[in-house]
Amino acid sequence: MAEHTLTFDDLQKDTEVEGIVPGRVVKIVVVQPAPTPAPATATVIYTDPDGKLGSELLTAARLADLHIVRKANAAPAFDGDPTAFRLASEALRIRNAAAYDPMSAVYSSSIAPLPHQIRAVYEDMLPKVPLRFLLADDPGAGKTIMAGLYIREMLLRSAAERVIIVCPGGLAEQWQDEMQSKFSLDFDIFSPAMVAASPSGNPFREARLLIVRMDQVARNDEFSAMLRDPDVRWDIAVVDEAHRMSAHYRNAYDEMDRTRRFALGQTLSQTSENLLLMTATPHSGNEADFQLFLTLLDKDRFAGQPRGQHNHQHIDTKDVMRRMVKEEMLDFDGHHLFPERRAETVRYPLSPDEASLYRAVTDYVRSGMNKAQSIMSTDKRRGNSIGFALTVLQRRLASSPEAIYRSLVRRRDRLQMLLEAIDRNPHDIARLLAAPSGNGSAPGSTSAPNFDDFSDLNDYDDAWDEASEDSQGVFENGADAIVDSATAARTREELKAEVATLNILVSQARTLRDSGNDTKWRQLSDILQEHILDTGTSDMPHKMIVFTEHRDTLNYLERNIANLLGRPEAVCTIHGGLSRDQRKTVQERFINNPECRILVATDAAGEGLNLQRADLMVNYDLPWNPNRIEQRFGRIHRIGQKRMCFLWNMVAAHTREGDVYTRLLSKIGTMDKAYNGRLFNVLGDSKAFEGRSLSDLMVQAIQRGDSPEAQQWLDTVIDAGVTDGLQKLKQEESVDRESFLHLTGADVDAERRRMEQHRERKLQPGYIEAFFVEAILDLGGSISRRETGRWEILRMPQEVLRAAEQLNRHRPLANRYERVTFDPAHVDDARNQTKALLVTPGTPILNAVIAVVLRKYAGELAKGTIFVDDTDSQNERPAIVTAASQDISASALGPRHKGDSEVIARQFDYLQVEDNGDMQTLAVPPYADFRAPTDAERRQIDAIRACEWFTIDHSQELCDYVYATCTAKRVTQLQAAHDAERAHVWERVKQRLDSESNYWWGEYLRIQESERTQPGKKQPMSSAAAYKRAEEMDARLKERKAALAGPDHLHVSPVRLHGLALVIPASLLAHDGEGNDAADEGDEQLPAHMAKETEEVDHRGMELTMEAERRLGREPHKMPHNNKGYDIESYDAHGTKIIIEVKSKIDLPGRDYFFATPSEIMMAKTQGDHHRLALALISPDGPEHDKIRYVAHAFDRIVPDETIVDAKIYFSKHWNNGSDPF
Structure with missing residues (x-):
C-alpha cells in the first residue's frame, strides 16, 4: 500500500516525528502556518528527547523527509528492533549516569574516598547551587580529591562544561x-603559546578544562585582561592555596591594599558560576582581612x-566554609586516618674550627648587610639583591x-672576575658593580623570576612555589648567580678588600672541609645507624627522607650516606634540577624498591610528592619559613x-639561627600537641613575630649579634609569637565551631549508608564494559579481549571518530587503542606495561560512542519494542517498561545572579506498568535479561495485544506515577531546603548591608558637618564620597532583596519517557517443547519427592545462605522474586x-552447570568485592x-557477548574455587 504523503495537518500536537533534527525523534508542540499568500511553509515548534524546545521553518517539500514515528495519544507500534532498542536504552542510562546513580563520580574514578571527603562533596558542596565555598581542611586531607570529585560529578550531571583551576605554579x-x-579529566595547562594558537586570540574563550598558574596570570596585565573578557565565563572555578589571594584594609574607610592575586580572585568570582576556594590556612588571625x-x-x-565594638566579632560562615583538622579524620572502620607523630630537636655543639668559621662568615655577612641597608636608600633593587645574596650565604653556612x-x-671567583x-x-x-647576572625572565614565563625584586627570603619562597617543576633548576641557578655576584662594594678598593676577605674565608672553609670534622653529619650518622642499619629483620624496614636546603649539601650527604651504608643503591636524591619525569622515576624507586632506604631531597620534594612509604624524616637544614x-x-x-612518624630537627647550638629555632621549637613543644602542626602554618605568616616573619627575625638576630640583650629580645619576640599564634588558633576554633567538622562513628556510618544506598545503581565496570564492547562491534569497529579486564580497540568506527570531533575538536580520538579498560584496578597490568585508557561515563571516547548509538537508534526507542522474559524471575502478566527523567530547577542565590534558573536535581528512573494497572519503579533496567520473540511467538503476542489495554497510550499514567511517587516528595524536601538557604543568606546579607548603609550615612553626615564647620581642615574622605558609598550599599541591598527576599517556587519540568518496551512473560506463550529443559543425564536418579530445580531446592539454597550470613554476624534480606541481578542483600554491623x-544444585551426578543471566553477571562485575556467589x-x-x-569475583572473566541471553557456567569448577562463607 502506498505510503501516505504528509501534510502540515498531520503534525498534530504530541505527534512524534523523525527527520526534523538529524538522528533524533522530536515531539510536536505546535505548527504555525505562514500567512497567505506566502509559500507553503510553517514554523514547527517541538521538544527534543531532552525536553528542550526547538523550532524550524519547514517547507512543504521538506515534509517528504519526515516520518511519523507515533501519532498523538496513540500507543507505540512496538515494532522497533529489540537489540537496537536495548543498546540505545543502555546508552541513555549511561548518558544520564549521574541522575541514575547519584554517586557516579565515585564509582567511575580511580579513588577510594574517605568519609570526610564524601561528606564534603555530597553534603556540603553539591547541594549548593551555585556553589560559593571555602574548603579549609588541614593539609593532607585530600582537598584535591574533593575538588576533582566535585568537578567530575558536576560534569556528569551536565551542570558544568567549562572548568578553570588556579593554583601555585609549582602545583600545576x-x-x-x-x-x-584519578578522574579521567584531561586538563590543559595554560601557557603563553596558547595565545598565538587561539582562533580568537583569547584562549580563555575556547578552553574547556584549564589549569592556570596563579602568578603567571595575576602578574601579567595582558593575561589578566583576557580573563576579564566579557565573553569568558566559567561553570566552575577552583583556587588552590587560595589564602594567597589576600588583601588588607588600609584604613577605616575601606580603602584597601589589594594584591594582584586578590584581583585575580575577584575576576574569578565575577566570571564563574561556581567558585571553590581551597586552603589549609584561611585565617591569619586578622578578622578584618579574613x-x-x-x-x-x-x-x-x-x-x-x-567596626567599633564588633571589631573582633567572628561572622557566621557555616554554610560557606568547612574546616576539619587531621585529628578528627576517620576511615570507614572508624579508625583515625593519621598515626601518631613525634618530633625531636637534635641540638649539637659546633667544634672549635666550625665555630671559628661560623663567626668569621657571620661577621662578613653582618658587615655586608649593614652596607646593603645604606645602599637601599639610593638603589633599592641593588640593596635587595645584596641582602638576599648574603642571607642565602648565611643559610648555607649552617x-x-x-x-x-x-x-x-x-663568590670569590665571581667577584675576582668582576674586579678584573x-x-x-x-x-x-x-654599572659593573650594580649589575649582578642571573636575573630576568620573559613576561608570563615560568622560568626564574627577577631576584632584584626580592626584599627577603619570603619573596624567594613565594616565587619558588610559583615556579613550575621543570623550571626549578633554572630558578636555583638564578639564585646561585645572585649569591655568587651581588656585592655591597662601591669602589674598586672596597671590592678588592672583599675578595681578600673571601680568600681568607675560603682557606678557612677548605681546611674545615678537608679535616672531615663535621659535627652535624656525625649526629645524622648516629640517627641513621640506630634507625636504618640497626632495625633487625623487619618485613617493612624503615625508610627516611633527609631534607636539605642546598644542592651542594645534597651531593655531600648522598656520598656520605652511601659510604656509611656501604650500598650506593640505598640512596636516591630529588632536587630542582630534575625534570618532572625524572622526579617521578626517583619517587617510584624510593617507594617500591626495598633496597632504596634513604631519599635526600631539597624542597623540590616538599610539595606534590606523596612519600608515605617513608616514616622517618630529618630536617638536616631547617627552613626559615615554619x-x-x-x-x-x-x-x-x-x-x-600506617606507622608512627618521627621527625628530627637538627639545630646548631650557639649560632644565631640555632638560637632562634631552639627557642621556637622548645616553646612550641610546651603547647597543646593538637595544635602543633597548625601552629607551624600560623607562624609562617609574614607578620607572625611582632609584625615580622621568621626569616626577618633570623636576619635581625644575625645583625644584632649574640649579646645577652639581643638574646633576651629574641626570646621575648619568639615567645610572644608562639603564644599569640596559639591564641589565634584557639580563638578561631571557639568562635566558629560550626565551621569545624567533627566526625563521629555515627557520622562515618551515615556516610557508609549513603554509599551503600547507591551502590546497587553503580554502572562501573560491568555495565559500561558490556555496552561499550557491544556498541563498538555494532557500529563496525573491532575490539578484542586481552589481559583480564583489558581490551584492545583494533579499529575505531568512523562515525565515532567524527562524533568525537564534533563534541570537542580539541580532543580527537585515535583510530586504535592498544589498551582500554573499564575498571580502575586494571589501568596498569604487570603482564603488559602499556597503561590502559580508563573508559568511564563522561570520558570523550564513551561520550562519542553514546552519541552515535543514540543518533542511530533514536527511532527504535521512539517506536518501542517487544521482549520475551523467560527468566526464573519473570512476571505473571504482560507489562510495559520504560525509562523516565525529570528536572527540578530553582533560582540561583549567588551575588551575581538575578533570578536565573538552575537545575538543582535531575531524576532518571525505570518504571513498569502491568496490564492490570499495577505500577512500580525498578532499581535496575531489566532489558539485558530479555530476548527478542521468535516469529511464532510474535503471532501469539499479536493475539495478546488485541486486548484494549494494549491499544491505549499509557504514557500519561506513567508520568503521573513518576511525579506522585518520586518527584513530589523530592520537591517538598528540596523546596524546604531551598527556602531555608535563601532565608539564611538573605538574613546575613541584609544584616551586613544594613550595617554598612548605616555606617556610611553616618559618616556622610559627620564629614559633611566637619566640612561645614572646619572648611580648611583636610578630611580623610569627602562627604560626596561617603554619600556615594551609602547609596551603593542601599542599591546592593535592593538588588539582593529582589533576588532573595520574595517567594521562589521550584520549577519541575514535565516527565520525559524514553522508549517503551512491551515485556511478555514466556509462561504466557505456548511452546512445542523443543530445546526446553530436556532431561539431563542422571535425572532418573533423583528421588521422586525432589524433582530437579523444584521450589524446595531453591528454598533450601536460600535458607542455607541466609543462615550462613547470620553466622557471619550480618543481617540478610531476601529480595523480591522478580529482582534482577541478585537474591540476597546482607548488612554488617557498620x-x-x-x-x-x-x-x-542437588548433590547427585547429573547436570554440572547453572545459568547466569546478563544482569547477574554485570551486577557481580559492578559490585566487585561486595558481591558473593553462593553455591548451595x-x-x-x-x-x-x-x-x-x-x-568472590565469580564472573569477572566472562566476556560480554550480545549474542547470548544466559551464560552456562560449570558448578563444580566454581565449587572447587570457593571457600567457606566470608
Whole structure:
C-alpha cells in the first residue's frame, strides 16, 4: 500500500516525528502556518528527547523527509528492533549516569574516598547551587580529591562544561596528573603559546578544562585582561592555596591594599558560576582581612570591615566554609586516618674550627648587610639583591662545610672576575658593580623570576612555589648567580678588600672541609645507624627522607650516606634540577624498591610528592619559613601512612639561627600537641613575630649579634609569637565551631549508608564494559579481549571518530587503542606495561560512542519494542517498561545572579506498568535479561495485544506515577531546603548591608558637618564620597532583596519517557517443547519427592545462605522474586552491604552447570568485592547434609557477548574455587 504523503495537518500536537533534527525523534508542540499568500511553509515548534524546545521553518517539500514515528495519544507500534532498542536504552542510562546513580563520580574514578571527603562533596558542596565555598581542611586531607570529585560529578550531571583551576605554579603539573589519573579529566595547562594558537586570540574563550598558574596570570596585565573578557565565563572555578589571594584594609574607610592575586580572585568570582576556594590556612588571625578574603565568595554578605565594638566579632560562615583538622579524620572502620607523630630537636655543639668559621662568615655577612641597608636608600633593587645574596650565604653556612666552602669559592671567583672586568673598564665601574647576572625572565614565563625584586627570603619562597617543576633548576641557578655576584662594594678598593676577605674565608672553609670534622653529619650518622642499619629483620624496614636546603649539601650527604651504608643503591636524591619525569622515576624507586632506604631531597620534594612509604624524616637544614616544616612532614604524615612518624630537627647550638629555632621549637613543644602542626602554618605568616616573619627575625638576630640583650629580645619576640599564634588558633576554633567538622562513628556510618544506598545503581565496570564492547562491534569497529579486564580497540568506527570531533575538536580520538579498560584496578597490568585508557561515563571516547548509538537508534526507542522474559524471575502478566527523567530547577542565590534558573536535581528512573494497572519503579533496567520473540511467538503476542489495554497510550499514567511517587516528595524536601538557604543568606546579607548603609550615612553626615564647620581642615574622605558609598550599599541591598527576599517556587519540568518496551512473560506463550529443559543425564536418579530445580531446592539454597550470613554476624534480606541481578542483600554491623547471588544444585551426578543471566553477571562485575556467589549443594538425605561455599569475583572473566541471553557456567569448577562463607 502506498505510503501516505504528509501534510502540515498531520503534525498534530504530541505527534512524534523523525527527520526534523538529524538522528533524533522530536515531539510536536505546535505548527504555525505562514500567512497567505506566502509559500507553503510553517514554523514547527517541538521538544527534543531532552525536553528542550526547538523550532524550524519547514517547507512543504521538506515534509517528504519526515516520518511519523507515533501519532498523538496513540500507543507505540512496538515494532522497533529489540537489540537496537536495548543498546540505545543502555546508552541513555549511561548518558544520564549521574541522575541514575547519584554517586557516579565515585564509582567511575580511580579513588577510594574517605568519609570526610564524601561528606564534603555530597553534603556540603553539591547541594549548593551555585556553589560559593571555602574548603579549609588541614593539609593532607585530600582537598584535591574533593575538588576533582566535585568537578567530575558536576560534569556528569551536565551542570558544568567549562572548568578553570588556579593554583601555585609549582602545583600545576600535579593537578593535571591528579585530574587525569584519578578522574579521567584531561586538563590543559595554560601557557603563553596558547595565545598565538587561539582562533580568537583569547584562549580563555575556547578552553574547556584549564589549569592556570596563579602568578603567571595575576602578574601579567595582558593575561589578566583576557580573563576579564566579557565573553569568558566559567561553570566552575577552583583556587588552590587560595589564602594567597589576600588583601588588607588600609584604613577605616575601606580603602584597601589589594594584591594582584586578590584581583585575580575577584575576576574569578565575577566570571564563574561556581567558585571553590581551597586552603589549609584561611585565617591569619586578622578578622578584618579574613572577612575581606570572604568577599570573593559574596561581596555583599561580607561587605565592609568589622567596626567599633564588633571589631573582633567572628561572622557566621557555616554554610560557606568547612574546616576539619587531621585529628578528627576517620576511615570507614572508624579508625583515625593519621598515626601518631613525634618530633625531636637534635641540638649539637659546633667544634672549635666550625665555630671559628661560623663567626668569621657571620661577621662578613653582618658587615655586608649593614652596607646593603645604606645602599637601599639610593638603589633599592641593588640593596635587595645584596641582602638576599648574603642571607642565602648565611643559610648555607649552617648547612654543611661542603655547602659553605663551595659557595665561598664561587663568590670569590665571581667577584675576582668582576674586579678584573673593572680593571679593563675603569670608567664603567658603577654599572659593573650594580649589575649582578642571573636575573630576568620573559613576561608570563615560568622560568626564574627577577631576584632584584626580592626584599627577603619570603619573596624567594613565594616565587619558588610559583615556579613550575621543570623550571626549578633554572630558578636555583638564578639564585646561585645572585649569591655568587651581588656585592655591597662601591669602589674598586672596597671590592678588592672583599675578595681578600673571601680568600681568607675560603682557606678557612677548605681546611674545615678537608679535616672531615663535621659535627652535624656525625649526629645524622648516629640517627641513621640506630634507625636504618640497626632495625633487625623487619618485613617493612624503615625508610627516611633527609631534607636539605642546598644542592651542594645534597651531593655531600648522598656520598656520605652511601659510604656509611656501604650500598650506593640505598640512596636516591630529588632536587630542582630534575625534570618532572625524572622526579617521578626517583619517587617510584624510593617507594617500591626495598633496597632504596634513604631519599635526600631539597624542597623540590616538599610539595606534590606523596612519600608515605617513608616514616622517618630529618630536617638536616631547617627552613626559615615554619610552615615549610609542616609541608615537609606532610609528605610522609598523610593519608595512607600506617606507622608512627618521627621527625628530627637538627639545630646548631650557639649560632644565631640555632638560637632562634631552639627557642621556637622548645616553646612550641610546651603547647597543646593538637595544635602543633597548625601552629607551624600560623607562624609562617609574614607578620607572625611582632609584625615580622621568621626569616626577618633570623636576619635581625644575625645583625644584632649574640649579646645577652639581643638574646633576651629574641626570646621575648619568639615567645610572644608562639603564644599569640596559639591564641589565634584557639580563638578561631571557639568562635566558629560550626565551621569545624567533627566526625563521629555515627557520622562515618551515615556516610557508609549513603554509599551503600547507591551502590546497587553503580554502572562501573560491568555495565559500561558490556555496552561499550557491544556498541563498538555494532557500529563496525573491532575490539578484542586481552589481559583480564583489558581490551584492545583494533579499529575505531568512523562515525565515532567524527562524533568525537564534533563534541570537542580539541580532543580527537585515535583510530586504535592498544589498551582500554573499564575498571580502575586494571589501568596498569604487570603482564603488559602499556597503561590502559580508563573508559568511564563522561570520558570523550564513551561520550562519542553514546552519541552515535543514540543518533542511530533514536527511532527504535521512539517506536518501542517487544521482549520475551523467560527468566526464573519473570512476571505473571504482560507489562510495559520504560525509562523516565525529570528536572527540578530553582533560582540561583549567588551575588551575581538575578533570578536565573538552575537545575538543582535531575531524576532518571525505570518504571513498569502491568496490564492490570499495577505500577512500580525498578532499581535496575531489566532489558539485558530479555530476548527478542521468535516469529511464532510474535503471532501469539499479536493475539495478546488485541486486548484494549494494549491499544491505549499509557504514557500519561506513567508520568503521573513518576511525579506522585518520586518527584513530589523530592520537591517538598528540596523546596524546604531551598527556602531555608535563601532565608539564611538573605538574613546575613541584609544584616551586613544594613550595617554598612548605616555606617556610611553616618559618616556622610559627620564629614559633611566637619566640612561645614572646619572648611580648611583636610578630611580623610569627602562627604560626596561617603554619600556615594551609602547609596551603593542601599542599591546592593535592593538588588539582593529582589533576588532573595520574595517567594521562589521550584520549577519541575514535565516527565520525559524514553522508549517503551512491551515485556511478555514466556509462561504466557505456548511452546512445542523443543530445546526446553530436556532431561539431563542422571535425572532418573533423583528421588521422586525432589524433582530437579523444584521450589524446595531453591528454598533450601536460600535458607542455607541466609543462615550462613547470620553466622557471619550480618543481617540478610531476601529480595523480591522478580529482582534482577541478585537474591540476597546482607548488612554488617557498620551498614556495609554485601549482595549475594544464590545458585543451588542437588548433590547427585547429573547436570554440572547453572545459568547466569546478563544482569547477574554485570551486577557481580559492578559490585566487585561486595558481591558473593553462593553455591548451595542440596543433599537428597535432608537439609542437615546441605553444604555451601562462597565465591568472590565469580564472573569477572566472562566476556560480554550480545549474542547470548544466559551464560552456562560449570558448578563444580566454581565449587572447587570457593571457600567457606566470608
